[in-house]
Amino acid sequence: MVYAKSKEQKLWKKHLISIICVVIASFIMSCNIKSFVRAGNLLPGGFTGLSLLIQRIALELLGISLPYSIINITLNAIPAYIGFKTIGKKFTGYSILMIVLNSFLVDLIPAMPITSDPLLVSVFGGIFNGLAISIALHGKASSGGTDFIAVYLSDRWNTSSWNFVFGLNTIILMISGILFGWEAALYSIIFQFVSTQIIGQLYQRDQRTTLFIVTADPNSLEKALLTYTHHGITRFEGKGCYKDEPRTLLYTVVSANEVKDVVQFVRTYDPKAFVNITKSIKIDGRFYKEPME
Known part of the structure; x- marks a missing residue:
């Protein structure tokens, strides 16, 4: 009886830690998007970056203002399903919670640019992005999209695959460079590189x-x-x-x-x-x- 109660308490403690990590990570990532990312017109890579890219294409080429939340949640539907089947139900559930929370926070939090220097935006934006993803991963969750791919490949190959995902993100950023100019795209690659290095230092499960x-x-x-x-x-x-x-x-x-x-x-x-x-x-x-x- 005592053992069962102790086991249940540990389970609830894990749930609580995961939820706290998801909330903190979502808040950091959302604030980062509305400060550093938007200030430098950067794309943070992954499905977050793809969502911002689609949002920007719709606004500048079609004159349509699309909510970030709808785009991001829609894009993450298929990766979430794959994650549910291949990685784990709880991991996918917490990841979905973060995707939804982050999506709506981006729409709700007002723009708050801190600096307009593109190099500072790229470096510090990348640091905060990597920190947010690392906190989410510590809580057994992810920010969705390519994070699902990274976690799946890391488990499959028994090695860190974040550099591989960095390569995929670079392709997205190259497309952005072709459409909207290379300066912001190149700074976005710096942003993504810094973010990847931070994850590699803070998230040690794959090491x-x-x-x-x-x-x-x-x-x-x-x-x-x-x-x-x-x-x-x-x-x-x-x-x-x-x-x-x-x-x-x-x-x-x-x-x-x-x-x-x-x-x-x-x-x-x-x-x-x-x-x-x-x-x-x-x-x-x-x-x-x-x-x-």
Whole structure:
């Protein structure tokens, strides 16, 4: 009974964290669009950028003012369906919440340009855009569109695919350059590049870290560690050269965002364990990844 209650509390805590992340990310992204993005006539890439591009084409070429919310929600309908089928129901649900909330906030928040310097707009707009997407991803959500593609490919390929998505966004920006001039389009590419780098630094689920754990008590630690992380472990027997005592090396690879928790877990079993933490550039083979749900 107590275990079931504790499990339910953890579940509600996860829901609450996800909703808070979605609200904060939506607000940051909406304010960014109505300040930096609009001030520099930039396109932030992805379906957000595509929505702004369609809105701009309709206004300047057809003289029709289309609401951003209708365009963005319509464009994201198909990616949301694909995300529901391939990534996870909860992830897609939170993503839809962010898409809708962000869409209406963009229509409701008044324009508030901070600076007209195109380079400052590109750099700081990209920083805030990357920050918003990273917060959403931390809450197991996304801003929709190409973010669905990035998360799906990252899970499929076991590596970060945000640079690949940056390439797709660059194509959208090139189209904008052909239609409305190259200066804004090139600054938009800087914006998107900065945003991609911020996501790469803040969102570590797609990054891998190798742990070399030297311990004198391997039997209890390795079994507990297997259960705790669900990651494979390779065991090497050796000898400590300083005291000439037997030592065991446990080799495992975890996600970068798991490192802190895993090291703390190791300490509970062996406070004297020596842990060497190294960044893994790429892995090839099976790797357990917690589902997005």
